[in-house]
Amino acid sequence: METGILKAEGSLRLFVLLLLLLTACLVRLDSQTKVILLSFQRKATYNDMKALVIFVVVEFAAAGYHLLQLSKCIIFVSVGGKRTGSYTNLAWVSFLLDQMVTYISFGALTAATQASALAATGQNNFEWTKLCDRYTRFCYQIGGAIFCGLLSVIIMAVITSISALTLFRFYSWKHFLILKGR
Structure with a gap:
């Protein structure tokens, strides 16, 4: 079952x-890139919104973390699922890091979504125009990326649940946070 x-x-x-x-x-x-006036061009990139820059950094960092955790899973499966030594500490670290990465990714996704919604709708009080009226392809691609980011956050929540299950299997259900076998 462990494997x-x-x-x-x-x-x-x-x-x-x-x-x-x-x-x-x-x-x-x-x-x-769009031509605004006769020879004046304006290019829309992710650098135009700092929330998207932070979003990219967080997504790459989360991908690196999950690559490390994937290698941990591969190593444990290769030894037949038998965990030696004090696995409880590793399970706690994995659980807490999974929680942290999921919440940070969710926060970055939320900030990117809010900035993108502001670019899509504009803000009349500040006289900000709708960016997506001019750069439609750019906005559609950012929308697709935000959808992929939402899927990744949902799957990370499931992974965190599995991590919690793995951690709390070491503890007795009768006594709060007392290890089994003690």
């Missing part, structure tokens, strides 16, 4: 790793 959970966790981590990389690359490589 099955590790394989499921590894599969989800591989899928979320690919989604995170896809999200970061979609945002990072997105740009569109």
